Amino acid sequence: MTVLFFMVVSLGFLIYGALVYKGIYTPIGSKFMVEDENRDAWCKSEGFTKILWGIDVAFLTMYLAGVFLPYLWLGCFLVLTIYIIILAYKNNQKYMK
Numbered sequence: 063m064t065v066l067f068f069m070v071v072s073l074g075f076l077i078y079g080a081l082v083y084k085g086i087y088t089p090i091g092s093k094f095m096v097e098d099e100n101r102d103a104w105c106k107s108e109g110f111t112k113i114l115w116g117i118d119v120a121f122l123t124m125y126l127a128g129v130f131l132p133y134l135w136l137g138c139f140l141v142l143t144i145y146i147i148i149l150a151y152k153n154n155q156k157y158m159k
Contacts, residue, residue: 068123075116083109095158104157111150118142 081087082105089108096104121139125132 065123065127068119068126072116072119072123075112075119079109079112079114079116081109082112097157100157104153107153107157108150111146111153114142114146114149118146 078087082089085102085105088101088105092101092104092108118139121135121142124130125135125139129135
């Protein structure tokens with residue numbers, strides 16, 4: 063049950079990230095906090111970050127499911143989580159007012 067939940071969450075992040083990256087959907091908060099001329103660049107970076115979250119949750123799912131070398135997936139999950147947090151911080155620092 064837990065594995066299925068994380069698979070759905072991972073898929074949700076991937077779809078949401080693709081929509082934001084392509085500019086099909088723009089988060090409401092960014093309309094207020096990001097200047098108009100920077101919004102497209104912010105959306106590309108934010109969409110990429112959400113796609114990475116989807117991959118990250120997929121790594122966690124593989125660890126929880128015990129797929130081939132589960133500790134490898136746990137390590138990938140932890141490293142990617144730290145990288146995404148740093149990337150999101152820098153993105154918001156760069157584009158937010």
